Structure formats: C-alpha cells, structure tokens
Amino acid sequence: MRKKKKALIALSLACTMVFGNLSMIPAKAAPATDEVGTNYYVDSENGDDAADGLTPDTAWETLDNVNEKEFEPGDKILLKEGTQYHGTLNPSGSGTEEAPISIDIYNGDVIGEEAGERAAVHSDGEYDCTVLLENVSHWNISNLEVTNKADDNSVRRAGVNVEVTKPGLYSGFHLDNLYVHDVSGTLDGKDRRNGGIYFTVDADKAEIEGKETRFDSVLIENCYVRDVSRTGISMGWTIKDGDSYGYGGILPEDFINNYYHTNVVIRNNYVQRAGGDAIVPMYCKEPLIEYNVGDSCSQNTADNPNAMYNAGIWPWRCEDAVFQYNEVFGTKLNGDGQAFDCDFSRGTTYQYNYSHNNEGGFMLVCKDESLESIIRYNISQNDKRTLFMLSNPNEAVFYNNTFYIDGANIDSGHGGKASMYNNIFYNVGENKSVSWGGNTAYDTNLYYGFDNLPNDANKVEGDPKFVNPGQGGTATLGDMAIDTLDGYKLQADSPAIDAGKTIEDNGGRDYFGNPIADQKTDIGAAEYTVAEPSGVSTAVLEYAIELAGKADTEGVVDSVVKKFDEVLENAEAILARVNGGDASVTQEMIDQAWKDLINIMQYLSFKQGDKTDLQKVIDMASSLDLTKYLEEGQKEFTDALTAAREVSADGDAMQEEVDTAWKNLLKAMSELRIKPDKNALEELVNKAEGMSLEGVDAQVAAEFKTAVMSATAVLNDEQATQQEVDTAKANLQASIDKVSVSVDNSQSEENKEKEGTTGNTSTDNGTTSSSGSNAPAQKAKTVKSVKTGDETNMMFAFMGMLFAAGLLEMSRRKRKNMN
Structure with a gap:
C-alpha cells in the first residue's frame, strides 16, 4: 500500500466545540486594511428598483438589478433580514482572495447572522436554480433561505448551484448558514444541478480537453438542507466523468491536476430527508468531510427500495478523502442504503463516525476501482440488513471499529475483499448464525453473541464488558449525538484491553480522543483509560x-x-x-x-514582520550628521527614526507596521536638506563692499545696495537653502555688472564734455589736441569703498533693506508650506 500524506485536521473536534471568546489575547489585532467594494441593499418590502441601492433607505426592491450587475471585489449584496423574494438570484463578477464578493442579510447597520432572520429566495419551480453562480471566483453566500418547489419532479432543479462552463481555475467559495429546502428535482439524477447545494463542471467537453477546469478552496458549512430531490450536497461532478474509466482507479496525474477539485471542506451541515444521498464529494483531491449529519435520506425509495442506489455520506472518484466525526442514521432501504460508501475512489478514510439504524447497513465498498480504503475507530449501532456490502476486488481494511448488532447480517455475499483487525462484533439479536464473507480475512477480533465465527487465528470470544452499550443517542438539528457513546467504553476487566493487533499509522487516537501511545492496542473503538x-x-x-x-x-x-x-x-x-x-x-x-x-x-498565524529592510533604513539614518543639514525637517526625521527603532524592537510588530515604519523614515530622510556652500557668495559680497558708487546712477546705486544687503542677510542666515544662496549671488552679480556699466557710461559722458571744452577732435588714428600734438586717453577713476551713508541714496537703501528682509521671510514661509 502506498504511503499517504493526509492532513486529517484532528484539531477540528475541539475547534467545532469552541465558539467562544477569542479576545482573551492581549496582543494587538492584525493591522486593519482599507475596505474595498460597495454595499448594495435590497428590501422587497420598502425598496425601489429605480433607486441606487447604495443605502438601506435607497434599497432596490427586487433581484432584477442584482442579476443585471457585474459586481466587483469586496462588493456586498445585502438583503433585508426576513424579506421574501421570488425568482432567481444570479449575480456575476468575481472577487479576490483578499476581497471576496458577499451575499448576506442586513438590518440597519448590522450585517450577518446577528441581523435577524434569513432572507428567503423562492424560485417556485420556474428556474432550474434558485441561486446560481456561473464562472466566477471568490464568493461568500450566507444566511439565506432557499427553495425551489414545483408540482412535479420532471426536470432537474437545484437550490444553490455553482457552475463552471469554461476552462479555468475557480477559487474561493464559502457557503455558510444556508437553509435550503423543498427543491423538486428529478428522482434519480445524481450528477448535475439536482438537489440542495451543487458544485458542477458542465462545460463543453472538447473545449476543456487538457485544460485546468476545476474548483479550489470550497467551504460549505453550517447549512441545513432538507426535503430536496435528489442529493442534499453534491460537490464537484465534472463533464469529464466518462473519461475517468479504464485506469483501474489510478487516474493519470494530468487528469487529476486538471479536473480534481482541491481544498474542499464540507463541515457541520445537517441534511434531512434528501431524496437520495445526503453528501457526496466528487472528483476531489484530499477533501475533508466532518461533523455532518445525514438524517433519514433516500426518501425517494421509501415506497420502492429497488428504485435506485443511495447511501448517506460518500465519495465518488475522490483521492485521499477523509470522513470523520459524521453521524448518519435512518437511511431508507434501497439498492445500497448504507450510512457510508467507498465508491470508485482511492485512499478513502472513514474514522470517528457514528452510524445507526440505517436500513441498508453500515458500509459499502463498491466494485473494482475502490482502492486503499481504510475504515477505523467508528461505532455502528443497530444498522440493519447487513453491515458490509463488499464488491471490491482490491483490499479494504477495517480495524478498531465497534459493531452493536441487533438482527443484521455481517456480509452481503458480494465477494469483496477485506481485512478485519481489532474489531468488536457484539450481537444482541436473535440471528446468531451469520455470513462472514468468503473473501474477508479476520485477525484479532472480539466476537460476542454468535453461533458461528469466521476463521480468526487470534480471535477473542466473550463479553467485551462495555460500560453500557446500545444507548447511543440520535442527532437533532444543532445537536449531534457523536458524544453520546460513552456506553461503548471498556470496563477495567474487559478482555479487549491490550489484546489488539499493533497497526502502524493508526491515527494516534481512539473514537473518544484517547491517545494510543502505549503500543498495547485494545480491541474496539475505545482505548481503555483509567477512571478519572x-x-x-x-x-x-x-x-x-x-x-x-x-x-x-x-x-x-x-x-x-x-x-x-x-x-x-x-x-x-x-x-x-x-x-x-x-x-x-x-x-x-x-x-x-x-x-x-x-x-x-488559532492566533499562531500572527507572524512577526520581516525587519531586514527596516534595519537597512535605520542604519543609514543613524549614520547621518545632522549638523550638516538645515534645521527644517530635522524634527520629523528624528521622530521617524525613533518610531522606526521602536518598531524594530517590538516583537509584536507585524509586516504592515514594519513596512510603514521604514517608509516613513525613508521619506523623512529624503526631505532633509544639506546646508549650502556660501564661499562664492561671501567672495562676491566682499568684492561688492569694496566697490565705489561715485558717479553711479542713483537708481542703480540703490538697487546695488539692496542686493548687497540681501546677499549679506542670506550669508548670515544659517537656515538659508542652496537655492536662496544661488539667487542672492546671481542678484548681487547682476547689480555689480550694472554698477560697472553705469560707471563706464558716466565717464564716457564726462570725456565728451571735456572734449567739447578743449576743442579736441577724434580721428581714426586716436585722440589729437588742437595744437596737433598727441596725448594719452584719460584713465578711469579709482574705485572707492561703498558709502552706505550717502544722503543722496539713503531712501533707496532703506527701501532696499526692507525689500531684502521681505524676500527672505517670503522664501522661508514658502519652504515651510511646501513641507
């Protein structure tokens, strides 16, 4: 037998019993993310389809607008609690893993189960499906009542149907707290949309050939399904069904990868009076089916047991399916009629289940493509007709089960192959002579109440000394009876204690959760423990x-x-x-x-953020010499650095907090400004202060003094930016150039006046006196220091000072506003 790697989710026994307070943890919650999507409200009593549907006060009246709209990630379709709708609910659009699209109920600001009674959608037999999703991903449907009742059973009908008709991987479906009932499908159709809740791949077979076409991440939980025809919950039939034959039950890897659904969980559902099967996963890889109840199913055969073949909870064409903590009872007699069935599937495991009063028996292992089936640590009480119907040529292994028998046979005689280890067969019925099957190997089982026994070299005969057998209860809606079987625990003097055969990979625990750790296995579903x-x-x-x-x-x-x-x-x-x-x-x-x-x-998924990038940014920030930077922006920088260091030292910091810290610090660093180089400006100011304004135009002189004062102010301002320094330098240089031009012009005019007085004339060969003798041109006057106290320019200088101060203040305010 191949080694199987199964995630049995043994934690679920405890988790299902816990609906308690998760706020016991003092740690911070996961960082909040901005919500996406839009809420759309529907109120059949007070709504108006002409409204926008965006608030409870402007809700739509019918489902028409919902069916016409393509929804976006994060959108919510909210039906007023307790309202009734007739027709079909067939929205479109896909959500994302982070932002699924939801259908739920509301009452004012309250959304979800707390809002009140489920909203109801009735198709009245006029539509194939009351709720239909086609070729979409990431949808949550919660808190709805769904019916599809007609006067006949002539066509297939479904309450909820999620359907694929095109190639692709369709992911992320969560159906929660739905009440699906009175669906009038046909009496015998098992595959497509025909019952309570269905997921199907009904695409064009040629179009999906060789292409991935399947579901992923499907969770169906807390749903009540009753009085539907044919199947209560059917997960995963595919149009490729006919191509799965001929491989002896070991399908090609490409077929499994392309068409088998993954991450499927069907949990805590109650299926009552289904016309056929209660729950059937199909074409699923490693599905988990747990804490479900199948109550009085196969109602379509109540008057004619030969009409069809049904069982309670079972797989079709699945790989490594796990069925645990389920209760099935009252299944009506039919061609099968058992609680459970290993059917054309590989690696099926049934463990910790409770079966009782099923008219067809406990377990069916069906035909030649059922491989590697394991049935362990289950309890069967008062199942009828025959415990086992085995038609499989490949070995199924039954170990550590407890069978309380009152009138049933053991084996149906179909010739299937099985091995039975460590089981207790406890017979209190009048039929003491039974059929044990001709192709079943028995070893180390305990037998009580029989006149004939199978060939079992290590059998144990006698009373197993149960605490109080036959007293297991019956589930009701909301209250399973899997915890009512303490009567099948062993008393201290039981001959079953430590008498079992050691079996590897036995699951590690018994039906009641007791560990099997002492290598001394007991016989039966209960491992004896010392009274507490x-x-x-x-x-x-x-x-x-x-x-x-x-x-x-x-x-x-x-x-x-x-x-x-x-x-x-x-x-x-x-x-x-x-x-x-x-x-x-x-x-x-x-x-x-x-x-x-x-x-x-449940909080162990709260992981610390990766602080590698944060530390890099902190290291760079810590290396900066703030004396080289302008004061503006330094406070923001030091605050960001302090915050980043706190996050770095915080063992509770998650990724979003870490990323925010280093991004804030990096931004603060980017906004620091290095102090500017003022050497060139200082040289230019010194040059200007050594210049004379004698003979300079009064306005040019005033502007020059203003430029000098402005440049000096910038030179003395420790918070001046490089731009301010460069601007002051450029302005001062321009004023110096103007002064030079003004001096040249003044001297040219003066020369002309002198030439007019002496009669000198200019020639192309130079300057010549009237007497004809040559003389050199007059030299420029010596530059003298700037006289800032010239009375002539006092007013211009004072105005220049005011102008320079104003420029600096405006510049500083502008920088502040930009930051």
Whole structure:
C-alpha cells in the first residue's frame, strides 16, 4: 500500500466545540486594511428598483438589478433580514482572495447572522436554480433561505448551484448558514444541478480537453438542507466523468491536476430527508468531510427500495478523502442504503463516525476501482440488513471499529475483499448464525453473541464488558449525538484491553480522543483509560495538549507566543493535577483549559514582520550628521527614526507596521536638506563692499545696495537653502555688472564734455589736441569703498533693506508650506 500524506485536521473536534471568546489575547489585532467594494441593499418590502441601492433607505426592491450587475471585489449584496423574494438570484463578477464578493442579510447597520432572520429566495419551480453562480471566483453566500418547489419532479432543479462552463481555475467559495429546502428535482439524477447545494463542471467537453477546469478552496458549512430531490450536497461532478474509466482507479496525474477539485471542506451541515444521498464529494483531491449529519435520506425509495442506489455520506472518484466525526442514521432501504460508501475512489478514510439504524447497513465498498480504503475507530449501532456490502476486488481494511448488532447480517455475499483487525462484533439479536464473507480475512477480533465465527487465528470470544452499550443517542438539528457513546467504553476487566493487533499509522487516537501511545492496542473503538477522579474527562484536554506540542511558534508575534506558553503550561498543570488524583479539579476547569488552548492556537498565524529592510533604513539614518543639514525637517526625521527603532524592537510588530515604519523614515530622510556652500557668495559680497558708487546712477546705486544687503542677510542666515544662496549671488552679480556699466557710461559722458571744452577732435588714428600734438586717453577713476551713508541714496537703501528682509521671510514661509 502506498504511503499517504493526509492532513486529517484532528484539531477540528475541539475547534467545532469552541465558539467562544477569542479576545482573551492581549496582543494587538492584525493591522486593519482599507475596505474595498460597495454595499448594495435590497428590501422587497420598502425598496425601489429605480433607486441606487447604495443605502438601506435607497434599497432596490427586487433581484432584477442584482442579476443585471457585474459586481466587483469586496462588493456586498445585502438583503433585508426576513424579506421574501421570488425568482432567481444570479449575480456575476468575481472577487479576490483578499476581497471576496458577499451575499448576506442586513438590518440597519448590522450585517450577518446577528441581523435577524434569513432572507428567503423562492424560485417556485420556474428556474432550474434558485441561486446560481456561473464562472466566477471568490464568493461568500450566507444566511439565506432557499427553495425551489414545483408540482412535479420532471426536470432537474437545484437550490444553490455553482457552475463552471469554461476552462479555468475557480477559487474561493464559502457557503455558510444556508437553509435550503423543498427543491423538486428529478428522482434519480445524481450528477448535475439536482438537489440542495451543487458544485458542477458542465462545460463543453472538447473545449476543456487538457485544460485546468476545476474548483479550489470550497467551504460549505453550517447549512441545513432538507426535503430536496435528489442529493442534499453534491460537490464537484465534472463533464469529464466518462473519461475517468479504464485506469483501474489510478487516474493519470494530468487528469487529476486538471479536473480534481482541491481544498474542499464540507463541515457541520445537517441534511434531512434528501431524496437520495445526503453528501457526496466528487472528483476531489484530499477533501475533508466532518461533523455532518445525514438524517433519514433516500426518501425517494421509501415506497420502492429497488428504485435506485443511495447511501448517506460518500465519495465518488475522490483521492485521499477523509470522513470523520459524521453521524448518519435512518437511511431508507434501497439498492445500497448504507450510512457510508467507498465508491470508485482511492485512499478513502472513514474514522470517528457514528452510524445507526440505517436500513441498508453500515458500509459499502463498491466494485473494482475502490482502492486503499481504510475504515477505523467508528461505532455502528443497530444498522440493519447487513453491515458490509463488499464488491471490491482490491483490499479494504477495517480495524478498531465497534459493531452493536441487533438482527443484521455481517456480509452481503458480494465477494469483496477485506481485512478485519481489532474489531468488536457484539450481537444482541436473535440471528446468531451469520455470513462472514468468503473473501474477508479476520485477525484479532472480539466476537460476542454468535453461533458461528469466521476463521480468526487470534480471535477473542466473550463479553467485551462495555460500560453500557446500545444507548447511543440520535442527532437533532444543532445537536449531534457523536458524544453520546460513552456506553461503548471498556470496563477495567474487559478482555479487549491490550489484546489488539499493533497497526502502524493508526491515527494516534481512539473514537473518544484517547491517545494510543502505549503500543498495547485494545480491541474496539475505545482505548481503555483509567477512571478519572470525580467523573471528569480529560480526553479532549489531552489531545489539545498533544496538538499544542506540535504547533510551530517560530516567527509568531511575542505576545501570542507568551500567551500560548502560559495557556499550555496551565493546561498541562490541570492535567497533571487530575492524574495526580486532585479531586478539586472540576470538569469546567478542564474544559476551560482546552478551550483556552485551542483559542490561542488559532492566533499562531500572527507572524512577526520581516525587519531586514527596516534595519537597512535605520542604519543609514543613524549614520547621518545632522549638523550638516538645515534645521527644517530635522524634527520629523528624528521622530521617524525613533518610531522606526521602536518598531524594530517590538516583537509584536507585524509586516504592515514594519513596512510603514521604514517608509516613513525613508521619506523623512529624503526631505532633509544639506546646508549650502556660501564661499562664492561671501567672495562676491566682499568684492561688492569694496566697490565705489561715485558717479553711479542713483537708481542703480540703490538697487546695488539692496542686493548687497540681501546677499549679506542670506550669508548670515544659517537656515538659508542652496537655492536662496544661488539667487542672492546671481542678484548681487547682476547689480555689480550694472554698477560697472553705469560707471563706464558716466565717464564716457564726462570725456565728451571735456572734449567739447578743449576743442579736441577724434580721428581714426586716436585722440589729437588742437595744437596737433598727441596725448594719452584719460584713465578711469579709482574705485572707492561703498558709502552706505550717502544722503543722496539713503531712501533707496532703506527701501532696499526692507525689500531684502521681505524676500527672505517670503522664501522661508514658502519652504515651510511646501513641507
């Protein structure tokens, strides 16, 4: 037998029982993200289809607008709680993993189950499907009542149908708390849309050939399905069904990869009076089916047991399916009629299930393509006709099951192959002579109440000394009976204790959650444990501690790890007190301990953020010499650096906080400004201060003085920017140039006046006196220091000073506003 790697999700027994408070953790919650999407409201009593549907006060009246719109990620279709709608609900559009599209109920601002009664959608037999999603991904549907009742059963009808008609991978479906009932499908159609809740691939066969066409990540939970025809919940039939034959049950890897659905979970659903099967996953790889109830199914055969073939909960063409903690009872007699069935599937495991009063029996293993089936640690009470209907040529293995028999046969005689180890066959009926099957190997089983026994070299005969057998209860809506079977535990003097055959990879626990760790396996579904003080039970606590011991806390935020360690230490202490005989430990204390442990384990996904980038930015920021930078922006920088260092040291910081910290610091660094180079400006100011304004035009002189004053002010301003320095330098240089031009012009005019007085004339050969003798041209006057106190220019200088001060202040305000 091949080795199978299965995630059995053993944690789910405890988790399903815990709906308690998750706020016990002092750690911060995961960082909030901005919500996307739009809420659309529908109110059949007060709405108006002409309204925009965007608020409860402007809700739509019917589903018409919903069916015509293509929705976007994060959108919510909200039906007023308790309202009724007739027609079909067939929206379109796809969400994303982060922002699925939702259908739910509302009442004012309250959305979800707390809003009140489910909203109801009735197709009245006029549509094939009351709720239909086609070729979409990432949808959540919650808190709806769905019917599709007609006067006949002539056509296929479904309550909820999610359907694929085009190639592709369709992911992310969550159906929660739906009440689907009174669906009038045909009596015998098993595959397409024909019953309560369906997922199907009904594409053109040629179009999807060789192309991935399947579902991924489907969760159906907390739904009540009743009085539907044919199947209660059917997950995954594909148009490629006919191509799966001829491989002996071992399908090609490409076929599985292209057409098998993955990450399928069907949990905590109650299917009552389905016309045919209760729950059937099809073409699923490693589906998990747990905590479901099948109640009185196969109603379509109540008057004619030969009409069809139905069972309670079973797989079709699945790989490594796990069925656990399910209860099936009252299945009507038909060609099959069992609680469970391994049917044309490979690696099916049934464990920790409760089967009772099914008219066809306990288990069917069907025909030649059912491979590697394992049936272990289940309890069957008062199942009828025959426990096993085996038509499989490939071995199925049954071990550590308990069968309480009152009138049923053991084997149907179909010649299937099986091995039976460590099972208890406890017969209280009048039929003492039974058929054990001609192709079944028995080893190390316990038998009680029979006149004939199979060939079992290591059999144990006699009363197994159950505590109180035959007293298992019956589920009702919202209350399973899988926890009512303590009567099948063993008394201290039971011959089944430590008498079993050791079996590898046996799941590690018995039906009641007791670990199988002492290598001394008992026979039957219950591993004997020493009676605990005060009648308390620690089975769930022990298993929760075992799971916690395997939990990975690497990289988890510090506060969660700290709380996890505290809670685990407390749970271990409670268990040690019980084992030490401390009678003061109550069941309430024990239950609280394992609930706390399971709760805190749910937070182990809170991982610390990767701080590599943060540390790089902190290192760079820490290396800066702030004396080289302008004061403006330094406070923001130091605040960001302090915050980044705090996040770096925070063991609870998650990725969004880490990323925000280094981004804020990097931004603050980018806004720092290096102090400018003022050497050129200083040289130019010194040059200007050595210049004379004698003979310079009064306005030019005033502008020159203003430029000098402005440049000097910038030179003395420690917070001046490079731009301000460059501007002051350019302005001053321009004023110096104007002064030089003004001096040249003044001297040219003066020369002309002198030439007019002496009669000198200019020639092309130079300057000549009237007497004809040559003389050199007059030299420019010597430059003298600027006289800032010239009375002539005093007013211009004062105005220049005011102008320079104003320029600096305006520049500084502009920089501040930009920051």
